[in-house]
Amino acid sequence: MADVTPxxxxxxxxxxxxxxxxxHIEExxxxxxxxxxxxxxxxxxADPxxxxxxxxxxxxxxxxxxGLEGARSKxxxxxAAYELGQETGDDDLLAEAGSLVSSLEADLSELELSSWFTDELDHGDAIVTVTPGQGGLEAQDWCEMLFRMYQRYCDRRGWSVTVNDAEPGEAIGLDRATFTVSGRNAYGMLRAxxxxxxxVRISPTDAKKRRQTTFAGVEVLPVLPDDIEVEIDPxxxxxxxxxxxxxGGQGVNTTDSAVRITHLPTGIVVTCQNERSQLQNKAFAMGVLRSRLYEMELERRAEELDELRGPKRDIGFGNQIRSYVLYPYQLVKDLRTGVExxxxxxxxxxxxxDAFVVGYHRWVVGEEAS
Structure with a gap:
């Protein structure tokens, strides 16, 4: 609730x-x-x-x-609306002051969030991959639910989404979804x-309507600028x-257009099939491979497995960052920050x-300061 007081x-x-x-507004x-x-x-x-x-x-x-100037003006x-409302007893002015304060608090959260992104890659685009974990067909359905959730989140923030790979599941859902998110602070935000x-929900595929727990993993990588060199031996x-x-539309299945690239020294496998041509799919897959190899190099130099992606863990019990409970009660809770x-x-x-993403970054800042 907005604190409309001096x-x-x-x-x-x-x-x-x-x-x-x-x-660094003055700068x-x-x-x-x-x-x-x-x-x-x-x-x-001359140089586009x-x-x-x-x-x-x-x-x-x-x-x-x-953004800063707009917040200060607000x-x-x-x-001014509060002070005049207090003097005249005008409830409409006091209500206007409250509305402006609520809006300002949201603006400040956005500005604070941007100020926490100190890496240049944070301000750029992101490659997101959602993969089903424990839970069989249910996990594939959960994978597609998360994929749709992130599409809507990107729409809310005005980011554009390019689906690069969406592999259908055996009967329902998706076996994998990879998409590129383009927009201001996309990678920084989605790292959360x-x-x-x-x-946790009642299984839609179980005739006995039993409760089912399923998992999916989300990987977020930065789209690397061209000036960052990553050497890859053909x-x-x-x-x-x-x-x-x-x-992929009409004709997508008529040619061998899908591409799978395996990086033999590391075992990294990248696929792309949603572009029209084999060349386009190969170019995107190489971009993802560059990002993953870059990430591994940062981890090696820092000697920390959680530099960008966090420690490698099984997509299953005990490793979740967030729980979505649909039955027997309804609750979404982030287990790192307590936001729910x-x-x-x-x-x-x-x-x-937004509450979960902002809450995560505020938590990270607090952890680093402690």
Whole structure:
């Protein structure tokens, strides 16, 4: 509930000042001026790749500055509405102040979240893979439920989704789903979802209507920029092509367009079948392989298995990060942060994940500070 009091406004002012410092707003104003001047150069687009990179940096800096300025303006409007409402006894003005404060708190959470993303990859795109774990056919159905949940979450945040591989299950659901999420802070945000997800419900495939527990694993990788080099020896690769069996429109199954790449030294296997051509599928699969090898290198250098993906664990009991209980009661609870809700439909059907994602990153910041 919004704290519409003088003390509450002071607390919001303090949060806003802290975020302004974390985001280096004054520095970014200078960056904006510099990049705007650079983009005005007649030869700016002579190098299209460099120009696009510059425009992305300019857009990100503008977003941070405009977000901060908008939040500060909203705080001033809320304070003015509150003070005038107190003086005149106007309930409408007090209600307006409360609405502005609630909106401002949501804006500040977004700005704080952005300030916690210190790695350049956090601000970029993500490759998400959902894989069924323990539970047989039920796990494949759960895999598809999670896939749909993340699609809706991405829609809510205005991110675009490209489905790269969606392998149908034996009878229901999906045996695997891989998709690319493009949008601001996509990788940073979705890192919160990496791990084992547990579902408890009455089995829709069981004639006796018994309760079933199933699992699915979620892997989140960054889409690597072109300037990050990952050496891959072609001799280390086995490339197989086969008929695509997933979604892809008319004609997708008529040629050997699907691609499976095996990196022999590590045993990593990457597949893609949802693009129209074999070349496109191969290019995406190579991109995923680059990301996974890059991740392994970071882990090796840091000597920590949880640098990006976390420790490798079985997709089953005892390893889950979040539980989704549909029976005998309804509850979604993150076991790392304690964030929970009884509105399971909002989470699973509407993709309302922000509380869990923000809660995770706030928890990580607290763990690092302690």
């Amino acid at each position: 003390q509450g406004f002071d607390a919001l002012e303090s949060r806003l000042t802290e975020v302004e410092g974390y985001l 970014k104003r200078g960056v904006i001026q510099e990049l705007e001047a650079r983009s005005a150069d007649p030869d700016f687009w 790749d460099a120009a696009r990179s510059t425009m992305e940096c300019l857009s990100a800096a503008r977003d941070d500055v405009s 705080l001033e409007d809320a304070r 979802e990496q791990g084992v997800h547990r579902l 001799n280390d690769l086995r490339i197989d092509v086969y008929h695509a069996s997933g979604h 809700t009884s509105n399971v439909d909002a989470v699973l059907k509407d993709g309302d994940l």
